Amino acid sequence: MYTENIRYLAENYIHNLYVFYYVYYYYEKTEDLRNLLVDRFKSSLIVGLKTGIAFVKSFI
Incomplete structure (x- = not known):
C-alpha cells in the first residue's frame, strides 16, 4: 500500500516535470x-x- 503511494507520487512528479518542460x-x-x-x-x-x-x- 505504502509503496504504491510512493510509486503514484513519483509518476505524478515525473509527469509534472515533463509538462513543465514542454509548456x-x-x-x-x-x-x-x-x-x-x-x-x-x-x-x-x-x-x-x-x-x-x-x-x-520510515527506515530509520
Missing part, C-alpha cells in the same frame, strides 16, 4: 500559463521532498 519551452508567449505551471511545479516539488523525507524516516 515552458514551447509556449513561452503565454505568460499566464507559464506562471500557473511554475506554481504547480513548486508545489509538486515540495510534496515530493516531503514524501521523500517521510520515506527515508
